[in-house]
Amino acid sequence: xxxxxxxxxxxxxxxxxxxxxxxxxxxxxxxxxxxxxxxxxxxxxxxxxxxxxxxxxxxxxxxxxxxxxxxxxxxxxxxxxxxxxxxxxxxxxxxxxxxxxxxxxxxxxxxxxx
Amino acid sequence: xxxxxxxxxxxxxxxxxxxxxxxxxxxxxxxxxxxxxxxxxxxxxxxxxxxxxxxxxxxxxxxxxxxxxxxxxxxxxxxxxxxxxxxxxxxxxxxxxxxxxxxxxxxxx
Numbered sequence: 001x002x003x004x005x006x007x008x009x010x011x012x013x014x015x016x017x018x019x020x021x022x023x024x025x026x027x028x029x030x031x032x033x034x035x036x037x038x039x040x041x042x043x044x045x046x047x048x049x050x051x052x053x054x055x056x057x058x059x060x061x062x063x064x065x066x067x068x069x070x071x072x073x074x075x076x077x078x079x080x081x082x083x084x085x086x087x088x089x090x091x092x093x094x095x096x097x098x099x100x101x102x103x104x105x106x107x108x109x110x111x112x113x114x
Numbered sequence: 115x116x117x118x119x120x121x122x123x124x125x126x127x128x129x130x131x132x133x134x135x136x137x138x139x140x141x142x143x144x145x146x147x148x149x150x151x152x153x154x155x156x157x158x159x160x161x162x163x164x165x166x167x168x169x170x171x172x173x174x175x176x177x178x179x180x181x182x183x184x185x186x187x188x189x190x191x192x193x194x195x196x197x198x199x200x201x202x203x204x205x206x207x208x209x210x211x212x213x214x215x216x217x218x219x220x221x222x223x
Binding site for chain 1: 211216
């Protein structure tokens, strides 16, 4: 069974530039999560989708971050404009059952903002 | 609401035991435990649902005390492969899983 796919694995940009990350969850998983993990910290939930609807985005900085999950399958997370403090690993995860089911994480996209 | 984990770090010799605690200020619906090795994605260990159950995964087990709103992860007879950062994730309802800051475990030969 294919795992959660993310791209790109690494991205280096200047502050104020934009960046987009892509995630393809495991087939059949209705719930998709985007987490931000700053070095030395635990993953912080940015947004959670159930199919193509948003369940929670209370910690998403909406003035610069946006995310969509068209057709309830793959998802894109965008940052525009990026700030230095956005440097982190962006983890995408999916689960078959929301929160009582195992989360399968992708390898992450490491963003460095200079 | 982010759960609180303790200790922040622990160093063990092979064969020693350790306990990692995870506590919440709110009533918990479920507790997840994950292990993350350096530069890799978190990997699922186990889930505990409210009801005070205890689960095991090889020599790693966990308990969930609903009344105290806390969970503990037990590493028994630790192996080198147990090294990594352990995260607990909690949900107070049926959605929004929040992770703690993590506990770094180093097992030495």
